[in-house]
Amino acid sequence: MGVKPLTPRIRRRRLNSDSKWGLLMVTPYIIHFIVFVLGSLLASLYFSFSHYDILNAPQWAGLANYKKLFQEPVFWKAMWNTVYFTILFVPLQTVLALILATALNQRLRGLKFFRLAHFVPVISSWTVILYVSDAIFNPRFGMANSFLLKIGLEPQKWLQDERLVIPLLVMIAVWKGIGYIMVIFLAGLQNVPSDVYEAAEIDGAGVFRKFMHITVPLISGTTFLVLILSTISTFQAFEQIYVMTGGALDASSAGGPNKSSLVLMIFLYQEGFTFLRMGYASAIAWVLFVILFILTALQVTLQKKWVHYE
Amino acid sequence: MKSQHKKWGALLLAITLLSALLISGCSTKGKGGGDVELKLGFYSSAQSDEKMQELIAKFQEKHPNIKIKTESSPYNQFFQKLDTQIAAESAPDVWLSDGVLVPKYAERGVLKDLTEWIQRDLKAGDYYGLEFNKDAAGKYWGVPQGIQIAVLYYNKDMFDEAQIEYPTDAWSWDDLKTAAEKLTKDTNGKYAVDPAFDKNKISQYGLTFFSITEGWMTVLKSYGGGVLNETLEQSIIDSPENKAALDWIVDGMQRELLPTPSDLKSFQSNMAPFPSKAAAMRIGIYARTIDANAAGLNYDVTLLPKGPEGKRFSPVIANSWVINKKAEGAVGEAAWEWVKFWATEDEVQKEWASLGEAVPVKKSVANSEQFLSGSPANKQAFLDSFEFAGTLDVNAVWSEWVGKFNDSINRAFEGEISVEQAMKQADQEVQKVLDEFYKK
Numbered sequence: 001m002g003v004k005p006l007t008p009r010i011r012r013r014r015l016n017s018d019s020k021w022g023l024l025m026v027t028p029y030i031i032h033f034i035v036f037v038l039g040s041l042l043a044s045l046y047f048s049f050s051h052y053d054i055l056n057a058p059q060w061a062g063l064a065n066y067k068k069l070f071q072e073p074v075f076w077k078a079m080w081n082t083v084y085f086t087i088l089f090v091p092l093q094t095v096l097a098l099i100l101a102t103a104l105n106q107r108l109r110g111l112k113f114f115r116l117a118h119f120v121p122v123i124s125s126w127t128v129i130l131y132v133s134d135a136i137f138n139p140r141f142g143m144a145n146s147f148l149l150k151i152g153l154e155p156q157k158w159l160q161d162e163r164l165v166i167p168l169l170v171m172i173a174v175w176k177g178i179g180y181i182m183v184i185f186l187a188g189l190q191n192v193p194s195d196v197y198e199a200a201e202i203d204g205a206g207v208f209r210k211f212m213h214i215t216v217p218l219i220s221g222t223t224f225l226v227l228i229l230s231t232i233s234t235f236q237a238f239e240q241i242y243v244m245t246g247g248a249l250d251a252s253s254a255g256g257p258n259k260s261s262l263v264l265m266i267f268l269y270q271e272g273f274t275f276l277r278m279g280y281a282s283a284i285a286w287v288l289f290v291i292l293f294i295l296t297a298l299q300v301t302l303q304k305k306w307v308h309y310e
Numbered sequence: 311m312k313s314q315h316k317k318w319g320a321l322l323l324a325i326t327l328l329s330a331l332l333i334s335g336c337s338t339k340g341k342g343g344g345d346v347e348l349k350l351g352f353y354s355s356a357q358s359d360e361k362m363q364e365l366i367a368k369f370q371e372k373h374p375n376i377k378i379k380t381e382s383s384p385y386n387q388f389f390q391k392l393d394t395q396i397a398a399e400s401a402p403d404v405w406l407s408d409g410v411l412v413p414k415y416a417e418r419g420v421l422k423d424l425t426e427w428i429q430r431d432l433k434a435g436d437y438y439g440l441e442f443n444k445d446a447a448g449k450y451w452g453v454p455q456g457i458q459i460a461v462l463y464y465n466k467d468m469f470d471e472a473q474i475e476y477p478t479d480a481w482s483w484d485d486l487k488t489a490a491e492k493l494t495k496d497t498n499g500k501y502a503v504d505p506a507f508d509k510n511k512i513s514q515y516g517l518t519f520f521s522i523t524e525g526w527m528t529v530l531k532s533y534g535g536g537v538l539n540e541t542l543e544q545s546i547i548d549s550p551e552n553k554a555a556l557d558w559i560v561d562g563m564q565r566e567l568l569p570t571p572s573d574l575k576s577f578q579s580n581m582a583p584f585p586s587k588a589a590a591m592r593i594g595i596y597a598r599t600i601d602a603n604a605a606g607l608n609y610d611v612t613l614l615p616k617g618p619e620g621k622r623f624s625p626v627i628a629n630s631w632v633i634n635k636k637a638e639g640a641v642g643e644a645a646w647e648w649v650k651f652w653a654t655e656d657e658v659q660k661e662w663a664s665l666g667e668a669v670p671v672k673k674s675v676a677n678s679e680q681f682l683s684g685s686p687a688n689k690q691a692f693l694d695s696f697e698f699a700g701t702l703d704v705n706a707v708w709s710e711w712v713g714k715f716n717d718s719i720n721r722a723f724e725g726e727i728s729v730e731q732a733m734k735q736a737d738q739e740v741q742k743v744l745d746e747f748y749k750k
Contacts, residue, residue, distance in 0.1 A: 054397045055418045140576035155510065160572035246575065257572070258721060273390065275710045276414075 048282035058279060065283035075284070077259055078267040081166060085263060086234040088170040094226055097178050101185035102215060115186075119179035126176075126243045133172050133244070159244060162260040169261060173240055177233075181226055188222030189215065220307040228299055235292055238265040264288050346644045351381045351402030353388035361665055365658055369651050376644045396420055396634075403637035404645035406455055409627035410704050412443050416451040417706035422633040425450045427646050432653060437671050438693075442628035442701055446541055452630030453649045456668025458595040459626050459699055460528060461611040461691045462486075463602065468493055468514065468590040472501065477591070479613040479691075483529065483558055486591070486615050490516025490567040493590040502567060509566040517568040518589035520580040522712055526719065527625050527702055528593055529555045532617035537715060537740065538703040543748045547715070547737040554618070556722065556729045563723050571720045595627070596669050596692055603666070603685050610686045613695060624695040625702050629668065669693070707747045714739040 048065055052058035069075050104115055121129065136143050137158040145155040159165050192215060200210050216223075241263055245256040254270065255262030264284065272281025354362060359382055366378050381402055383391065389411065395401040396415075407415065415421050428450045434440055443452040464477050472492050477485075493516040494502040501507060502516070519525040530536055535552035538545060546552075563570045569589075574580050581598065583589040585605040592598070593614065602609050616622050631649045633642065652658055659675040662668070669692050670676040682689045702708070715736050722732035 053418060054393045055415070055420050138576050139572065157572050160575055257724075258726075259717070270713075273393070274713075275707070276393065276418075 044282040044285055047279050048286050050279045051277075052279040052282075053276040054278050055276065061279065065280045066287075068280065069283050069287065074259060074262070074267065078262045078264050081259075081261060082235060082237075082263045084166055085170060085237065086231060088167060089173055089234050090227060090230045092170065093174045093177055093181055093230055094223065096174065097181035097226070098185050098216075098219075098223070100178065101182045101189055102211065104182065105186060105189045115182075118182055121176040122179040124176070126239045129172065129176055129240075130243050137168065160257050162257050165245070165256045165261045169241060169244060172244070173234075173237070176240075177230075181230070184226055184229075185219065185222060188219040192218045217308050221309055224299070224303050224307045228296055231295055231299070232292055235288060235295075236265055237263055238269065241266055242269070345375050345377050346640045347377045347379060348404065348641060348644045348648065349379050349381060349402040350648065351388070351392070351405035353385040353406060353408075354382045355384070358665055358667060361661060365652075365661060368658070369648060372651070373644075373647060376647065378648075399636065401634055401636075403641050404631055404633050404648055407452060407630055407632045409442065409454075409458070409629050410702060410708055412452050412630055412632060413445065413704050413706050414708065415632065416445065416449075420635055421451050422635050422637065422642065422645075423449050423451065424453065424633065424646075424649075428453065431646075431650055436673055437653065438669065438673060438676060438696055439626060439628045439671065439699075442626055443630055452628075452632040453653050454628040454630045454671045455652060456662060457626060457628050457671060458523075458597055459669060459692055459695050460524060460593055460595050460614060460624050461695055462614050463584060463592045463594045463598065463609055463611050463686075465584070465587065465590050466608045466610060468587075472590075476610070477612050477615075479694075481612075481615040483532070483615045483617065486517065487558070487562060487567065490562065490591065491565075492516075494565075494567045502565065512566050512569075512573075513588070515567065515569050515583060515589040517562070517591045517593075518574075518583040519568060519593040520571070520574055521716065522702055523625050523627060524581075524593045524595060524598075526556075526559060528614055528623050529559055529617075531623035531625075531700065532615070532621050533558075534617060534619060534621060536703060537711070538705070538744075542703060542705040543744055545737050545741045545744065547740060548733050552733060553729060556719070556733065560722055560725070560729055564725055570723050570725075571716075572724060595625075597667055599686060600666050610688050611691045612688060613691055622698040624699045626696075626699045627702070628671075705744075707743050711740045711743045714743055 047058055049060065049062060050058035051061045051064070100118065104111060104118075108114070134142070139145060139155065139157050139160065142158070144158065148155055156164065159168055196214055196218070197210055200214060205213070241256075241261055242254050245254050245261050254266050265288075268281050268284040268288070271277045271284065350366070352362060362382070363380070366380065370376065370378060382388070385408075389408070392401060392405070401420075412421075425448075428434075428440065432440065432453070437454070439454050439457050440450065442454065442457075444450055462477055462481075466476065469476055474489055474492050477489065491502045493514065494507075494512065495514040496508045497511040497513045498506075498508065502509070527537070530552055533551050533555035535546070535549050535555055537547055559568075562568045566573075569583065574583070577583055577586070577588070581601065584592040584594065584598070585601040585607065587605075587607070594602075594611075599611075614622060614624055631652060633645045633649070637645050653671060656672065656675055659670045659672045660678075660680055663670045663675060663681050670681060675681060676693055705711075718732045718736035718739060721727045722729050727735075
């Protein structure tokens with residue numbers, strides 16, 4: 001009974017402070033972050049300096065994993081494949097999504113249908129996309145080869161061809177991802193005030209000039225966000241390549257023919273989970289982190305040069 | 311007053327969320343006094359899961375003091391989870407391991423050495439394949455649950471259509487190729503022996519195989535070659551025997567008598583060509599009878615062909631029960647009871663065999679009418695194959711060296727590099743994997 005008056009007073013003091021309330025409300029997230037994110041991050045940093053096969057305790061190995069990694073030709077191949085994928089994917093998807101968003105920002109008939117149609121692949125799983133793309137690019141039964149044969153060209157191996165596999169995967173990824181980026185651009189486009197266009201029209205600007213001199217600069221903030229998002233997502237690309245190059249059937253074949261579609265995330269997965277070299281895989285993860293950090297920092301620095309905020 | 315209520319409500323919500331978070335992190339284990347709780351893990355399909363539960367119920371009738379807690383999931387998920395469970399010390403006490411994964415766990419010190427128990431309780435002569443889990447030092451790490459062994463499958467209708475004799479156990483690989491030529495057909499209905507045959511438009515392959523188990527290993531070994539030496543720590547890939555065997559395969563693939571690995575990608579699965587009637591023959595393990603029967607094929611099986619010196623080889627995978635090293639005392643004993651129950655009881659063996667997934671481990675059951683009847687007619691071929699059966703050079707880094715071997719050899723299969731080049735490359739890559747694990 002004696003404690004009773006004390007508790008409400010303390011509580012009342014806390015209740016009166018908004019910032020403390022805020023802290024309390026985010027506590028679950030902070031605990032989650034410390035336990036499941038920060039903890040794992042530090043653990044993986046430690047593992048990256050050790051030999052760790054998951055089944056037995058890790059043994060300190062110093063820089064051995066990193067040394068091995070940088071001397072491993074497969075690592076450099078995976079690095080190149082990832083960069084190649086990003087170089088093709090990010091500009092292609094950004095430009096196409098912007099054009100598409102501009103087109104779908106007009107007053108058209110059946111606008112909702114078109115917006116929806118471009119969003120369907122976004123919400124489909126990669127397994128579904130696999131079946132769709134298999135109907136086209138299956139070397140034996142696919143439409144692409146029957147078309148080539150019909151016009152008198154040689155059939156191709158498509159995803160089994162070392163030179164074609166990454167461009168094809170990029171094409172499919174653009175098709176799947178474009179709806180999402182388009183929606184982000186649409187939101188950006190709708191924030192462009194229409195009086196600016198009207199003014200330009202009075203000055204006699206055509207469609208192309210309006211697009212290049214009004215739309216592009218005024219949505220540069222959105223473009224910047226899109227670039228960062230897509231770069232990060234391509235460096236983390238895993239599921240698509242894993243599913244499409246047969247990883248679900250046989251983990252070792254996920255890298256495609258002659259490792260031509262082995263990207264960093266698949267390399268990491270194979271080393272860590274298939275071959276039980278978790279220390280080595282952690283080193284790959286940290287290298288990947290450093291690369292992404294530098295790339296993002298670079299983009300943030302460069303944005304001052306070209307991003308306009310109102 | 312009203313806003314006060316709101317704040318209290320919010321505080322309550324925050325506390326609930328917090329405690330939910332904390333509670334979900336830890337669960338309590340209930341243990342009855344005197345009774346033993348055994349955690350049993352297995353990979354399964356919907357069909358086999360039901361049968362397994364029946365057998366577990368029978369076991370519990372006989373051992374009321376052992377309480378079984380099962381943990382099962384489909385193959386891939388099961389083994390993905392297992393590694394992390396072992397790391398977190400929450401792995402099952404006894405689990406079903408794919409035969410090729412037993413050394414992975416044994417050599418990393420995760421499994422209990424079963425040598426003494428096996429010698430005490432099991433009569434070696436009563437079983438097929440106890441020795442398939444024996445390591446180079448003579449220690450046993452598991453007891454087979456069911457056995458996969460390979461034979462030659464052939465589609466009788468396709469042989470009849472081509473008007474050629476069914477395969478016999480006297481066949482050599484060259485006999486097989488001669489037959490395959492007469493069985494490989496293009497979309498115009500022309501066979502490979504016909505000059506008008508178009509190898510770009512195959513509708514039916516003479517033979518199909520893939521990867522190691524149902525593919526190249528049996529050819530390599532029957533030609534006198536192989537991948538690893540007896541200690542399983544040294545590559546023997548670069549040999550004239552392997553060259554001859556690989557030449558045989560590459561020649562067949564280049565003439566499209568059998569599909570290359572990239573041809574196989576056109577099918578929904580590597581296993582599809584035979585049951586979907588796109589191949590007249592296949593190298594297949596026992597489990598493949600399920601697909602073939604389900605597809606209603608008119609087929610049979612016979613022994614795999616002989617190599618040039620008359621040598622045969624049938625690859626074996628003995629999927630096995632293994633016991634967690636951490637399962638000590640009463641739990642360990644209970645785990646062994648389960649393994650023993652599985653191996654020794656005729657009824658269990660018969661029930662499990664009825665699924666058609668594996669050859670029974672117990673010889674008396676495998677040789678019974680119950681197993682030998684049904685389709686295919688010549689099931690005896692599976693049992694006869696034990697005479698020249700062997701494992702797939704399985705060691706602790708098996709999946710890794712198989713991956714490296716395939717990387718190189720598949721390029722030769724596709725005609726991108728020569729057999730010699732592929733062998734040299736595979737030899738170096740495989741040796742690198744072996745050295746990294748064994749020469750530490």
